[in-house]
Amino acid sequence: MTTTTAIATLIGREYLRVSIDTSGYERSNDDQHDENAYVTADNGITLVGQPYRDVGSASRFALKERDDFVRLMADLEANTFGAQVLVMWENSRGSRQPREWLDLIDACQARGVKIFITTHARLYDLDKWRDRHALQEESLKAAAASEETSERVTRTLASNARKGKPHGLIPYGFRRTYTKVRNSKGRLVTRPEAQLPEPPEALNVIDLFVRLRAGESFQVIADDWATRGIVSRDGVPFSPQSLSQMARKISYVGKRVITKTVQDPETGKRKKIVTGEVDAAWPAVADFDGSPMDAEEFVTLFTEVQAMLKDPQRRTNPGGGAKHDFTMTVRCDQCGGPITVTAHLSADGEQVYACRDKGCVRLSEKDELDNYLTRHVHGWLARPDVYERIGSAEDPAELRSVRAQLTAKRTALEETRTAEPESLAEERRLARREERLETEVKELEEREQSLTRPNPLEELFPAGPAGTVAQRWEATDVPARRAIVALLFSPEVMGQVRIKRVADSDSEAVRDRVKWVTAA
Template sequence: MTAVRLTGREYLRVSFDRSGEERSNDDQQSDNTDLAEELGVTLGDYYSDVGSSSARARTKRGDFTRLMADLTGGTFGADLLVMWEASRGSRQPREWLDLIDACRAQSVKILITTHRRTYDLDQWRDRHALMEESLKAEAHSEETSERVIRTLKRNFEKGKPHGLIPYGYARTYTQVRSAKGRLVRRPDKQLPDPAEALNVIELFTRLASGDSLGEIERDWKERGITTRKGAEFSVSVLSQTARRISYVGKRVRMKTVVNEKTGKRKNVVLGETDAAWPVIADFDGSPISPEEFVELFHEVQTLLGANGRRTNPGGGAQHVFTLTVRCAECLGPMTVTRHATPDGGQAYTCRNKGCLRVNDKDGLDDYLTEIILAYLARPEVYASLGDDRDSDELRTVRAQLDVKRSDLDATRSTEAESLAHEARLAKREDKLTGEIRQLEDRERALTRPNPLAELFEQGPAATVARRWARTPIHRQRAIAKLLLNPELLGEVRIRRTRDSVSAEVRDRVVWHRE
């Protein structure tokens, strides 16, 4: 009499693995197939996922969901569920128990390849054994999580590289023995890659000289400059690249915070520290020195968004005052809308709620331009926005830095007379290091370039209108946003016609100052 062959379907899962310690789905399937042949099991279609099964996993496992649906819906269609090891199913006890219950309800047994054992879920000892496996898997997951967090914290304190390699750098690796005795790769050094680093330096240099991100995007597209994956550098990618602090040999420590109401995750910056890799310009053949690049980096941060100022990133600016002018009703920004007037012309419209509209767009533009040009014609405005304003404070900060650095040198050169004395010296060194870092940040802020001088060509008052006319629109917009704020000329708010003396644009403007 011919024995009836059992049928089985596999569930394969491998975590995202950079260590080389995980068995791939192909490896798991090979082991499963060998054991199935030995036991006389015919394997059918399989389920396969890539990703974590721990409670911290953010990515859903699509095939695991399909597996549970097939089991609960009675469409699994096999005698055995085959898994390489128990943790492939889940590292969450509740989820694992649901899988056991679903298999038991459909009289499906579970074959674990590494155990070389088939578990009959109608037998309480087998169920108990698998439940213990789920607790072991959870404990292993928690232990691994603690180890990873500990390693990341240690790497951060030492400034070591980890995670994705920033564009512009190359990374070397060292082979070491893991806790399981396997040879795995660990990051060693991160150094500038000259070919990519030159592109990074070009990006910062062009932004500082006034080129928009949109202009750079189009130019790089024509020249065939792409990311490592062969994708084009979009405006958003260029913007992120221009804000990457790793280029000045720093790294930022982040913490993920979960909003209790919405459940959304948000990264919060906890601080920054010196990294173990050099500044992006620190390589043979670099057109600028590392020190010059650090100054360039902070100059670009000022242009991109320091103190709420942001140049137009897209390079497609057509209207100088759009988003700078505000609706007096809802305080939302006003933008230019085409075909908004009876004659098909352009008008300023409240973007948030459509509270009101200014049909005389040209009249408002001319009025605000007149105000800005009158301000720019005053010679003292450059001094008021430049470094002279902070010269006394800057001298004070630098004097404090000299004192703090001398104290730090003296502290480090002092020999400890006891363990208690050594602890006090270490505590004082940490305190002085923190104070010096704060003072250096303040010094950097006080010596940043004059933002107005960077955006607008200086010259005699008589030529201000001509200089404004030849200034690119994206720079005009940045100047408007810089000047038309409550701390300088005032924020421009437009009120309804019925709340104004007349329908004239000038009468509808309210200047909000602080």
């Protein structure tokens, strides 16, 4: 050990890092700084400058870049470190990766920088082989501890995932109860015990799905929730993006995703991917006293909304507040791009229809085109066969059969993924079986979506034949009308509506500039 006299005039600079850990043995960056300052003062080292600070794992399993560690290495390489000693609370704060730790040792040695480890109360002189060897040996111990911890945590998380236990942040709409247990090291820790619906929040979740099925946009719902004072647990109003993420959480129907960490072949970084889902140990978000629907009804609602969100024909409106029935559905006959309403191309500020992408087409008679297309929609909806088409949209028997097959295939897929092969041949066989089952599950999911996809026309005909279509049309909100128009104005139904240039039309009249493209 180097004596206090030998290091009495040294200047030190800290690297502080703390992992996110609930073990009770971690020290925050501020705690590390306080202890560093106390011990270095006793050993004749004066701390200067702003410490390098990171929060996150230093192991090879880390998913997050440590920005200040990168800056530390850059400063050492550029000889701008500005101190004679690198001070760390313990050596694993620097890195648990042997190669990275060796690079740090080499960079310090090349610049004549010593390393002081507070928990050792020792200054390491890297020009002395014994000191270098001691730090290298410590790095191997830290790496081994990291590997052991990672394997133990991975096994535990995988087991919990297969059992459907709650993990991570509590989804909005739920609450958790906790219990005290002793872990493998005998320490008393807090673990989740149960996850249950939180009625006030759960009602908002149900409201979200009901309104999405009715055709409302995320922006409209977000604006309404903000007006009503519905905010997140952080007190922040919900954005359309946060509502979109919420609408896709399978935890709301008592399911849990299974993930695994893989290495990205392009970036070399580790990332998490979803490999499947299992029944969770918690109920659906609608399973509570006072819920407006039972759990089974909510699962059906959730499935219908997922079909809507995954539908490639679904149109979104990031700007919010859809005001026009036909924008984005009517197309430009020249380039095929969507037609939208704008006032920028009109000298008097009147709204006109124009090609959004290239400006190929412009039609000033907006109201006339709206009336023309609306009359065609009303005429088609008034046909006596329309209601029959709606009533026969779903085959319950086939849907039940598909869902039963899907459950069986998902179970087989999960069993295949968790199986432990006893030989290389068996591993290859399981891999081929997993690939086949994944394909079959995907095909069944697509079939389920096609059988459960909500028909937007049900907004007009909830309980019987059409009646007075015009009155029902006016009573339907714009998002629902847009969904109906998108369904009708397809080549397989009424035909895709395209707007021609005047030069390509028989006259400037609206009816002559409209082109109906039907399926061959």
